[in-house]
Structures are given as structure tokens and as C-alpha cells.
Amino acid sequence: MTELTFLPDRTALEAVGLRARYRRREALRECTFRVPAGRVCALVGPNGAGKSTLLAVAAGLRRPSGGRLRVLGGTPGDPAVRPRVAYLAQDKPLYPHFTVAETLSMGRALNPGRWDQAVAERLVREGNLSLNARVGSLSGGQRTCVALAFAFGKRPELLLLDEPMSDLDPLMRHGMMAALMAEAAENATTVVIASHILSELEGTCDYLLLIADGRVRLAGEVEDLISAHRLVMGRYEDVGTPREFAAHTIVEARTTGRQLTALIRPEGPISGTWEITEPSLEELLLGHLRAPGAPALIAPSAEPRMPASRWAA
Amino acid sequence: MCVVEFRIDRRSGVATYLQIVHQVEQALRLGLLAPGDKLPTAKEVVAATAINPNTVLKAYRELDRAGLVEARPGLGTFVRKSLARAGAAADSPLRAELADWMARARAAGLDREDVAALVASVLREGFGDHVPAGHHASEGTA
Amino acid sequence: MSTEAAPGAPSPGMRKGGDAEGGSGTAGLVRLTLRRHRATAWAALGTLVALLVGLVFLRAAIVDHVRTHRLDTRCVADWGCGFSSEAANAFRDAFGDPLHYTGRLIEFLPLVIGLFVAGPMIGREMESGTYKLAWTQSVSPARWLAVRLAVPAVAVLAGLSLLSAAYTWTWRAVPVGTLPEEWWSRSYDMLGVVPVAHALLAVAVGALVGLAVKRTLAAMGGTLVTYSALVWGLQSLRPRLTGTVTELSAEMPGLIKGEGDAWIVERGLIARSGGRIPEPDCGVGVEPARCAEQHGATGWYLDYHPSSHLWTLQWTEAGIAVALAALTAAASVWLIRRTYP
Numbered sequence: 170m171t172e173l174t175f176l177p178d179r180t181a182l183e184a185v186g187l188r189a190r191y192r193r194r195e196a197l198r199e200c201t202f203r204v205p206a207g208r209v210c211a212l213v214g215p216n217g218a219g220k221s222t223l224l225a226v227a228a229g230l231r232r233p234s235g236g237r238l239r240v241l242g243g244t245p246g247d248p249a250v251r252p253r254v255a256y257l258a259q260d261k262p263l264y265p266h267f268t269v270a271e272t273l274s275m276g277r278a279l280n281p282g283r284w285d286q287a288v289a290e291r292l293v294r295e296g297n298l299s300l301n302a303r304v305g306s307l308s309g310g311q312r313t314c315v316a317l318a319f320a321f322g323k324r325p326e327l328l329l330l331d332e333p334m335s336d337l338d339p340l341m342r343h344g345m346m347a348a349l350m351a352e353a354a355e356n357a358t359t360v361v362i363a364s365h366i367l368s369e370l371e372g373t374c375d376y377l378l379l380i381a382d383g384r385v386r387l388a389g390e391v392e393d394l395i396s397a398h399r400l401v402m403g404r405y406e407d408v409g410t411p412r413e414f415a416a417h418t419i420v421e422a423r424t425t426g427r428q429l430t431a432l433i434r435p436e437g438p439i440s441g442t443w444e445i446t447e448p449s450l451e452e453l454l455l456g457h458l459r460a461p462g463a464p465a466l467i468a469p470s471a472e473p474r475m476p477a478s479r480w481a482a
Numbered sequence: 483m484c485v486v487e488f489r490i491d492r493r494s495g496v497a498t499y500l501q502i503v504h505q506v507e508q509a510l511r512l513g514l515l516a517p518g519d520k521l522p523t524a525k526e527v528v529a530a531t532a533i534n535p536n537t538v539l540k541a542y543r544e545l546d547r548a549g550l551v552e553a554r555p556g557l558g559t560f561v562r563k564s565l566a567r568a569g570a571a572a573d574s575p576l577r578a579e580l581a582d583w584m585a586r587a588r589a590a591g592l593d594r595e596d597v598a599a600l601v602a603s604v605l606r607e608g609f610g611d612h613v614p615a616g617h618h619a620s621e622g623t624a
Numbered sequence: 625m626s627t628e629a630a631p632g633a634p635s636p637g638m639r640k641g642g643d644a645e646g647g648s649g650t651a652g653l654v655r656l657t658l659r660r661h662r663a664t665a666w667a668a669l670g671t672l673v674a675l676l677v678g679l680v681f682l683r684a685a686i687v688d689h690v691r692t693h694r695l696d697t698r699c700v701a702d703w704g705c706g707f708s709s710e711a712a713n714a715f716r717d718a719f720g721d722p723l724h725y726t727g728r729l730i731e732f733l734p735l736v737i738g739l740f741v742a743g744p745m746i747g748r749e750m751e752s753g754t755y756k757l758a759w760t761q762s763v764s765p766a767r768w769l770a771v772r773l774a775v776p777a778v779a780v781l782a783g784l785s786l787l788s789a790a791y792t793w794t795w796r797a798v799p800v801g802t803l804p805e806e807w808w809s810r811s812y813d814m815l816g817v818v819p820v821a822h823a824l825l826a827v828a829v830g831a832l833v834g835l836a837v838k839r840t841l842a843a844m845g846g847t848l849v850t851y852s853a854l855v856w857g858l859q860s861l862r863p864r865l866t867g868t869v870t871e872l873s874a875e876m877p878g879l880i881k882g883e884g885d886a887w888i889v890e891r892g893l894i895a896r897s898g899g900r901i902p903e904p905d906c907g908v909g910v911e912p913a914r915c916a917e918q919h920g921a922t923g924w925y926l927d928y929h930p931s932s933h934l935w936t937l938q939w940t941e942a943g944i945a946v947a948l949a950a951l952t953a954a955a956s957v958w959l960i961r962r963t964y965p
Contacts, residue, residue: 207536208536209534209535209536225756228756228760229759229760229964229965230756230759230760230964231964232963232964232965244965245965246764246765246964246965247965248764251760251761251762251763251764252761252762254760255760256756256760258753258756258757260753262752262753262754262755262756262757263754263757264660264754264757266660267659267660271659275652275655275656275659276761277652278649278651278652278653278655278656279649279652279653279656279758279761279762279763280649280652280761280762281649281651281652281762283762319757323761323762343532346532347528347529347530347531347532348529349532350528350529350532350533350534350535351525351528351529351535353528353534353535354524354525354528354535354538355525368492371492372490372492372498372532372533372534372537373532373533373534374534375534375536375537392497449495
């Protein structure tokens with residue numbers, strides 16, 4: 170297995186001007202992005218940024234109020250798309266009176282011809298759960314494990330996970346994440362994980378979608394996004410930002426005493442005597458979250474190709 | 483059957499794929515991996531470390547490009563050549579010289595950090611700015 | 625909550641391994657629905673069987689009593705015998721209450737079924753978020769709703785039809801006149817096709833309200849109000865569903881000969897102009913003829929439905945109720961299609 174799991178030309182998810190509104194509030198405004206197939210994409214943003222709304226729209230549980238969203242080349246909820254997408258809601262809903270085995274057999278009954286009992290049972294065993302346990306008697310983390318097994322059993326091409334790991338203990342979290350990655354490796358599953366636990370994402374996600382206040386702020390390969398930024402540190406005692414930064418896009422600049430720390434998108438060589446490093450994923454995300462006014466950065470691979478994809482699978 | 487096991491440190495700041503590359507290189511240098519050995523599949527690595535499978539594949543491609551391993555479709559990724567060199571062996575004259583130099587540095591009152599800084603700066607002079615992790619890039623072109 | 629007829633096997637699909645079933649997943653939805661309400665389904669089946677057995681015994685006892693005391697012949701000959709005969713009194717004491725309360729139970733079953741559909745079946749699923757689980761599988765929300773409507777509807781058709789047929793059969797054995805409280809016009813809601821039609825309406829209303837309100841208790845409250853209002857509407861419409869028979873007389877018409885159990889719809893005076901004065905105020909102790917004189921009327925009229933109208937009325941009302949149910953069900957399918965992809 171040496172080919173990459175992702176297929177750069179195939180699109181898992183793409184949005185153009187996507188909007189969604191609740192009664193008063195606009196949860197998504199003009200979201201435009203693309204996630205290529207086979208990626209493990211982190212969906213990051215502050216609470217209330219619209220992450221859950223975006224996933225719910227993609228899962229076919231909400232209608233967008235404007236714009237377009239295409240999932241695996243079709244509209245969300247389309248009969249041709251529905252069987253290929255699995256979704257784990259943030260509250261991990263399950264029927265409490267069902268046993269684990271009954272929950273899985275429901276998965277098979279509702280996904281005829283698709284369900285993979287072995288995969289689902291493997292994940293349940295990974296969580297050290299008995300098939301005869303009643304779902305209502307399980308702890309939050311164990312329920313998450315069953316819900317993940319349920320989502321995996323569907324053998325989806327696109328797996329949408331809303332805060333999947335938040336109530337798992339470290340061991341289970343590692344186990345579930347490993348199972349998730351193995352699944353992605355084996356079947357080239359596209360995974361979109363909404364999370365605000367940044368450490369959970371580092372190393373697991375190779376694609377990033379940062380949304381804040383209903384808008385896309387960063388989209389693209391994690392590596393490209395990181396290498397498009399520099400963390401600049403040095404001594405600086407004037408007010409305002411240094412003149413030599415004028416040629417670059419400044420995401421965020423802070424002064425502590427005499428020290429200036431800035432996250433910038435360089436447009437060329439940075440002049441001056443600065444200590445220049447590449448930011449970590451966490452530094453990149455924190456910088457953008459702290460600076461909501463910074464211009465968005467959408468990598469070429471994250472730009473929608475709507476017209477072409479209309480005819481795709 | 484895995485010959486090596488990767489240890490991924492997410493806090494190190496070093497890109498994950500480079501950690502794998504380095505660990506394979508290290509294993510080749512130390513003779514833990516010999517030509518003909520099979521590297522674990524991406525799925526095996528991922529199932530043990532919970533990292534992104536594309537990262538593993540990227541590391542293997544990098545190693546392939548460096549000529550250290552070779553991908554045989556359908557079979558796996560195999561070690562092609564060893565990095566164990568006579569000069570780096572435990573009983574080589576070069577190593578003895580370095581040990582000798584280290585003793586003199588200690589005698590001159592340098593502590594561990596001083597020695598490390600000195601070695602790092604000489605390394606930079608001798609091998610250029612190739613600092614692992616592609617991380618501490620000194621000039622910032624995007 | 626007593627008419628979900630056929631609960632599934634105790635644990636549908638506990639088989640391991642192979643994925644034999646293909647198709648659309650509708651069968652899976654049906655199994656899921658039955659599994660989720662397994663306890664209710666069994667309880668409903670138990671209640672149904674108990675009521676059916678009870679009614680069979682009740683009828684047997686009634687028939688026996690009537691035969692032993694020759695109530696039928698005497699009461700047919702003179703319908704008023706029930707008020708004097710000791711045998712009729714004994715009959716009333718023995719069977720009045722069981723028949724009455726079984727009847728009330730059947731009358732309220734449709735509402736109970738509607739509340740169940742609105743609350744535990746749909747409202748709770750929306751409230752607890754488990755709908756997100758069901759709706760993101762290979763089956764669409766509209767299909768899910770269709771099954772949520774169809775399962776109770778089929779249960780109602782099977783269970784309540786049996787029950788109302790059994791009740792009607794038992795009720796028919798009661799000699800006319802012995803139990804004025806169970807005359808056809810008063811037992812109307814428990815007889816024949818009307819309870820079944822009402823229950824179908826209740827299922828549809830419960831589903832629509834549950835889907836719109838998305839809260840268990842609120843949905844049940846909303847269903848109670850909506851369904852009660854609809855049934856009240858149907859009941860006010862009922863006398864007009866087919867033409868009444870009118871009797872004219874100079875004296876105030878009372879209980880018509882041979883039609884003691886007629887359903888009196890309206891009584892009043894006919895004015896000299898030919899117009900009607902319904903339910904005139906006659907004052908206490910005023911003779912009917914004198915009352916007519918006071919109002920300047922030529923005589924009295926009485927609009928009523930004879931017992932022979934029972935089935936015409938029943939089928940007409942059932943037709944209207946089923947049409948309403950279909951409209952309501954269509955509305956909920958429209959709602960789910962509009963709200964969710």
C-alpha cells in the first residue's frame with residue numbers, strides 16, 4: 170500500500186456560498202470550501218462557529234438556507250448519497266433500551282447490503298464492551314464507542330464526526346483514533362472531525378477547515394497552511410507593527426514588554442533580524458482564532474470545483 | 483510481523499512524517515533494519531499510533547525517493563540498503579576522536595548544554611542549514 | 625395504548641453474521657419501530673386479547689340471560705318493558721356496567737393511540753435526538769415517517785377493527801329498551817367502523833403534531849387538543865350526515881312508536897308561515913298544544929334518525945375521518961420533506 174489514500178481529483182465535500190440560519194442567528198454565512206476525497210479533515214472553530222451546523226447540513230439533517238453543498242458529488246440526503254455517508258452527532262444519540270447487539274442489528278436493518286457487522290463488532294470489542302450490555306447502562310465514553318461502531322459499520326465513504334472523542338478516556342481515545350485511521354487507510358474513507366481539542370487533531374488530520382462566526386477562515390492541507398505562515402519573534406519597542414512587515418499579511422501581532430511575536434503570511438523574504446520559525450498547527454489555529462479579522466486563506470485544493478464535480482460519481 | 487515500532491511525539495514540533503523518516507534512518511544506521519526487511523504497512527502503523535495514514539505513506543515515499551526503501555506493489559515496502567557505515571560504528575577511529583574531544587571539553591569546564599550548542603553550531607557550519615523537521619527555517623519564504 | 629396488533633419477535637434480527645436482507649431498508653424500519661415499542665406492543669396485544677375474551681364471555685352471558693328470562697320477545701313486543709320487568713332490572717344490574725365501561729374504553733382508545741404516536745413514538749424521538757440516528761442511515765426521513773405512520777395504522781386497522789366488531793356483536797345481543805344508556809345513538813362512537821376511523825385520524829394527528837412540536841409532552845398535549853377539536857367537529861356534523869326523518873303532529877311528538885331508540889335531533893314548532901321554531905320556550909307546566917298556540921304555531925315537528933340510519937351515518941363519518949387522516953398524513957409528509965432533505 171504505497172498510494173496515498175486520498176484522491177486529489179475526487180471531491181468528498183464542497184460548498185459554494187453555503188448559508189444556514191436558525192430562527193434569528195445565521196449559523197453559516199457564505200461558506201465556500203472543498204474537501205478532497207480520502208482526507209482526514211479537521212473541522213475547527215470556537216464554540217458556536219457553525220461546525221455542528223455544517224456537519225448536520227452535510228448529513229442531510231438540515232436544509233441550507235442558501236448556497237450549495239455537494240456531498241460525494243450529490244446533494245445531501247440524496248438516495249444515492251445517503252447510504253455512503255455516516256454521521257455521528259455531538260450528543261451521540263442511541264436508543265437506551267436497546268442492547269449493543271440490538272443497536273448493531275438495527276444498523277444492519279437500516280443499511281441493507283452495506284452493513285459490515287465484523288467492523289462494528291471489532292470496535293465494540295476495542296472498547297471492552299459486551300454485546301449484551303444495555304446502551305442506557307453504559308457510560309458516556311462507552312456510548313460514544315457504540316455510536317462510533319454504528320457509524321463505522323455502515324462502511325461509509327464519508328464519515329462526519331461531531332466532537333467524537335470528547336468523553337473518551339485517553340486509552341479509548343487512542344484506540345478509537347487508531348481504529349479510525351486504520352479504517353481510513355484501508356478504505357480511503359474521507360473523515361471530517363469537528364473538534365476543539367487541538368491535540369486530538371495534530372498528527373491525525375492532514376486537511377484543515379477552520380471556521381469562525383459562520384465563515385471559512387482557513388482551508389487546505391495542514392502542511393501547506395503551516396508552511397504558508399511564519400512565526401516571527403524579536404525585539405521591538407516602537408508602537409504599531411514593524412515597517413518591514415508591510416509587504417506581508419499579518420494575522421496577529423502581540424507585544425510583550427520589548428518582545429514582539431507575530432504570525433504572518435510572508436509574501437517574500439522577511440527583512441530584519443527576527444527569529445523566524447514555522448508555527449505548529451496549534452500556534453496557527455490559536456493565532457487565527459485570536460485574530461478574527463485576519464483575511465481568510467483558502468488553498469487551491471480547497472477551492473470548489475462545482476461545475477466539474479456535478480457529473481462526478 | 484513488524485520489525486520496527488514508531489514512536490510519535492506530537493509535542494515535539496517535528497512533522498510526523500519526518501519523525502517516521504528519522505526513525506527509519508536511525509534504525510538503518512543502528513542496524514535494526516537490514517536490507518530485505520519489510521516495513522510495517524500503513525494500516526499497521528496507523529492502528530498502533532493513531533496517526534494519519536497519509537503521513538505514513540508520505541514518509542515511505544520520502545524514504546523511497548532517498549533510495550532507502552522500495553515499494554513492491556501488493557507486497558509492501560522493503561528496506562533496500564543499509565545506512566550502517568564503518569565510520570559510524572562503535573569502534574571506529576572517528577568515534578574515538580570525538581570521545582577524546584568530549585573529554586577535553588569537560589576538562590575545560592563546559593557542561594552538557596555548552597557542548598550541545600557547540601556541536602550544533604559546528605554541524606551547521608559543516609552540513610549547512612539542514613535542521614531536521616524542516617522546522618527552524620531561517621529565512622521565511624513561503 | 626392497546627391495539628398494536630402484532631409485536632415482532634422479542635428481539636428482531638439478533639442473528640449474527642451474514643447480511644442476507646437487501647432492498648430498501650423499509651423492513652428494517654418496521655423492525656426497529658416494533659423493537660423500540662416492544663413493551664407497548666406486547667401490552668397492547670395483551671389488552672386486546674383480554675378485551676376480546678371478556679366481550680365473548682359478556683355476550684354469552686347476555687344471550688343466556690335474555691333466553692332464560694325471555695327478555696327478547698317481551699321487549700320487542702313492548703319496548704318499555706325494561707322499566708317495569710324485574711328481569712330487565714336484573715339484566716341492567718348484571719350487564720349495564722360491564723358493557724358501559726368497556727364501551728367507554730373503546731371510545732377513548734383512538735385518543736390514547738394518538739397520544740402514543742405523538743409522544744413516545746415521534747415526539748420523544750425528536751426530543752432525545754435519536755431521529756438523527758435513524759435519518760442518517762440509508763433510509764430517508766420521509767420513509768421513516770411513512771413507517772411511523774403505517775405501523776400504528778396497521779395495528780389500529782387490525783386490532784381496533786376486531787375490538788369494535790366484537791363490541792358491536794355483543795351490543796347487538798342487548799334487547800332494545802333494557803339499557804337506554806346504550807342505545808345506538810349513545811354507543812355510536814364504539815360501534816362499527818367509527819372507532820377505527822377515529823383512531824386512524826388520531827394516528828395521523830399525533831404524527832403531525834409530534835413532528836411539528838418535537839417535544840414529548842407538548843406533542844401529547846397538542847394532540848389531545850387538536851384531536852378532541854376534530855372529533856367535536858365530526859360529532860357536530862354527525863346529525864347532518866344523512867337526512868333525518870321528520871314527524872309532524874299537533875301534540876308534541878314524543879317517543880315514536882316502534883322507534884323508541886331513535887336519535888332525536890331537533891324538536892320544535894311549525895309557525896303559521898311554515899317556518900320552524902326549534903326548541904321553543906314553553907314554560908313549566910304548559911300543555912304542548914297550548915304552547916303551540918302561544919307561539920302562533922300550527923303544530924309540532926320532530927327530526928330524528930331511526931336506528932336504521934346507523935350504518936349510513938357510520939360509513940359517512942368514517943369516510944370523512946379517513947379522508948381527514950389522509951390529509952393530515954400528507955401534511956406531515958410534506959412537512960418532513962420541506963424541512964429535511
